[in-house]
Amino acid sequence: MKLIHSLTYAALFGSAITLQAQVGQQQKLNPTIEQFVNEINNNSQLEKIAHELLDGIGPRLVGSPQMDQASDWAIKTFKSWGIDARREDYGTWKAWERGLTHVDMTYPRTKNIEATQLAWSPATKKAVNAEVIAMPIFKSEAEFKAWLPKVKGKIVLMSQNQSHGRSDYQYKEFGTEELYSKITADKKAANDAWTNSIKVTGHTNNTLPLVLEENGAAAVAISYWTGIMGANRIFGAKTTKIPMLDISNEDYGMLYRLAENGTYPKLTVNAQSKHNGVTKTHNTIAEIKGKEKPNEYIILSAHFDSWDGAQGATDNGTGTIAMMETIRTIKKLYPNNKRTILVCLWGSEEQGLNGSRAFVEDHPEIVKNTQAVFNLDNGTGRVVNINGSGFVNSYDYMTRWLAGAPNDVTKHIKTEFPGSPGGGGSDHASFVAAGVPGFMLSSLNWGYGTYTWHTNKDTYDKIVFEEIQSNAILAASLVYMADQEENLVNRDKRVLPTGRDGKQMTWPEVKSPRRTSDGY
Template sequence: MKINTFFAVPAVVLASQFVNAQSTEQKLNPIVQNFVNETNNHSQLEDMAFELLDGIGPRLVGTPEMLKSNEWTVNKLKSWGIEANLQQFGTWKGWQRGTTHVDMVHPRVKSLSATQLAWSPSTKKAVEAEVIILPKVSTKAEFDQWLPSSKGKIVLMAQYQKIGRSDEQIKEFATPELYEKLKAEKEQASKDFRDYVKNIGYDNNTLPEALEKADAAGIAISNWTGIMGANRIFGAKTSKIPMFDIDVEDYGMLYRMAEKGSKPRIKVDAQSKILPEAKTFNTVGMIKGTGKPNEYVILSAHLDSWDGAQGATDNGTGVLTMLETMRILKKYYPNPKRTIVVGLWGSEEQGLNGSRGFVADNPEIIKGTQAVFNQDNGTGRVVNIAGQGFVKSYDYIGKWLNAVPKNVRDHIKTDFPGMPGGGGSDHASFVAAGVPGFSLSSLNWGYFGYTWHTTKDTYDKIVFDEVKNNVILTATLAYMASEDPEFTSRERRTMPENDKGEVAKWPELKEPRRDSKDFK
């Protein structure tokens, strides 16, 4: 869903009204009312966001910044009187980002908007080289014959985008006929590029390796999201030469120059440090239960991020929600019936490794888990909760939601029993183990196109009134799940057949990746 800039401020005002205006028809439980009052009047969300996102920054697994964020979260929890520690689940390749400067020096001078990819080797000193494009060939034999000519060159490896405008903008201003024409051309260009890579016998992993082996000076891509100014930043596929991303506008200019024979040259100064293998941790905090201490309510969010930006909405907002929830629970519900756990997971971005590690390493907690509440898709207010395939999930989720303030609850659609999550976020690690794990799914505020893993996932994209909404929801659900006299049923639904008549399977319980060996 896209939010028109003109309506951005009214949307925030409305969200604030939703959070602050209490329905006169609903008398809240006094403890829930305390949650509401504390969230609205004494929030620490913005201060914590500054410390985490501006102070520490992105939190790529294996980096010193990830360790700093682990230590920061432990200290924050302890400052509220909550027991907290780091639980190691593995190691990962160590790396630290430095500065990236990429400048075109011929045929004219221009500073380019570029970012080195995660774990990219450093240039050590600046590298200046001619920029070339992939050859117009149709077979692997022809491509392999061309490969030696990439020696000493910086190769543009990504698809060229003829138009760098978003689909929504084209649709708004073009005639219907022009829109359909441009859409068809774009789809054909994408297909042609996919076919090209397939025909030359390589893929996104093996092509950089081949260029590196041929002694190319560097590799540039442009992983454009389709929204102006937003590129996704993932990991480098090289071990000796720099690999970096260039914004779609600058990438297109270089591509056209190389294609037309202008022989552009760029100077790349990409500083980074390859560090020793780094320990990887989850942050785990607990408020011990007084009635059923061996049963657990788990608040879940992943602390790690990609590092093209600050990781604000993926998943800084989820971390902030769970930290603020724990602070408020400790203040107004210090003696819960069940033990309340917060898990801030590492290495989610590489395959849910932190939460899978927690499931594997804490069998007694998993055995006694009442429910898991996970939040991981942006700054928006929660609008959907599904039953994750548990037959009787409606019985308890519906009951718990009844205690949530009406102006928070009314935005939420539910789906029971729903289908089990297969691996998109950390609740899936628990669902695979047969534990009722629920995704608190948010209104996306442009999340998937604009901020998810992109260079635009920054502090300014957070709408704090929406996050407050989610704190109130999460605190109430945790309170109700803790107080519920009954232990939740783990009975699974009968899985449906797909279009081929095959019965769907419950997600497989998977072991975490404990190190970065062979990771691509």
């Protein structure tokens, strides 16, 4: 997912109304919703399906065999619950399969290096043994061009060296005010200097790896440290012929210092992976047909794909398992649903909402008749914010739906109405752009942005299952309440305010998906 959600946009607009969900000491739940609560609290399948998905299959990078395996597993699981399920292909992507990666320092001493091959990285045909060179700070493009021939045959450290490896919060908690101020100023100065150095080369962090490759580098290494000890973000390689790696902040700093001080370390890099041409991209759809209004829809939304630095547990394994638990519970306890209920597990969200955009483009008849889309995609926390997404009457129906959910779930939730449409932070935005009431069920942070979002620490053990149970109860309650509406809810859009540039803001446009990996 992208880390910008619709909440961010809502917070910018003073016209949004903030509302605390009602809390009562005594609440008489609808009997069906009460059954939902009991089932999810006392017969939860969340840990089972999380184990099967995250431990058994692992991360779900678009184009990888694991993405196909995950879809097959989900379809089989849905069908075991008596729910129809299918795969819908919408395009192709470069097919890549991760293999084992070993990086070892052989000089000036021997040490295993904590490193990860970036997604879609070229493999080493045989182990690469090479000296390490650190990219310095450049004052001009001429200085960069004079340095460039030195990379030939070398493993190039391309990222800024982080001279302070402790998290900011530790300096703030344990250091003196003077130390904290000094560290903060030092970091800013170092970051500014490095940013300017990249700028004067005439390239960017995305284009520099290719320049190094073209000038004969043996491999490129970066360290995308989050600022939290041990956590690095793992994205895609920018090279086409040589391996590109991410090295932990601790090991990267050691290699950088050695190279910078003239003791050029040597590494052996063995990065195995397979490029298998192209493969199909797909969404995985589960469906419970409506009994009275089968051509009207309620959609439970979560993206299925992930980056593959870890298991993709909180981005977005948690959203996936919550929506699967929700539909399992609904199928078991709500046999007479009026409208068709879909669970849509999207592909290639991480590359630009491609799966949900393809669905919107390919299914205009569903889009036209969708009551609401409920989307989960931001970590392991309980839902604490719901934005009206810019629909004028969202206050009316969303507060009515929330009133039907248990108070111990809704008491944490703040709502903002009418809110404003998100610009593309997660898959609900694909529907909002098309005029469908789509709602991001935004969760409590739990360190998501700095610790697990797209990092090597996004693992099963970071899931707080009690919070996910709460979200499944909420989602099931919202589906039931939305299904009980006699008619499709009003879709009138608010008039958006002027932006910071003084111009009238406009509703987001429907965007076509990227259906191939060409140019990515």
